[in-house]
Amino acid sequence: ETGVTQTPRHLVMGMTNKKSLKCEQHLGHNAMYWYKQSAKKPLELMFVYNFKEQTENNSVPSRFSPECPNSSHLFLHLHTLQPEDSALYLCASSQDGSNRGSWGANVLTFGAGSRLTVL
């Protein structure tokens, strides 16, 4: 256990479904992240939240909608997805998501991921 818990671990959904991925961290960190991991492609940063404020949105389609109600929880709401959205979605957290913190404050801790399959 890394201290970052993602649920569900596996999700199969149709293109018209609405589902959500959940991430919870027990590390007292202030920054949380969503990454997309697809086969044979580099890890893609999707969203960054620092102290519950969204600080980064890397041109992610609106069918992905993040929510960060507090520094410990992060959601990714999914609707009308496409088959090419099938991937492993990784959540991560760090003590500080800004560029003002020390190096050590910015080390990422990842969850085990949620494997999404869109039919």
Place this chain on the structure above:
Amino acid sequence: GNSVTQMEGPVTLSEEAFLTINCTYTATGYPSLFWYVQYPGEGLQLLLKATKADDKGSNKGFEATYRKETTSFHLEKGSVQVSDSAVYFCAHLNYGGSQGNLIFGKGTKLSVKP
């Protein structure tokens, strides 16, 4: 632009063999460099890091040296074990950048046979 290039996998080795996974980067300034490892069914974990030229990061028998002149950060281990089977990611972070701006390579899958 900023990028990381690492050798294509999969890499298959016998136990106790020597491992090298090449990594080169392009970046502005003097980035910090990282190797992350992803074991089957798990998320990524930081394996080692180096924050300035000629630094050597090491952990669990793995080593990598920050070579500014060749913009490289090759991962090495003298004697691999079956338990080292995983996907290895090289990454860099520009000075002053948040961890959300890590640039990752595509990953290299390592399989170690007994």
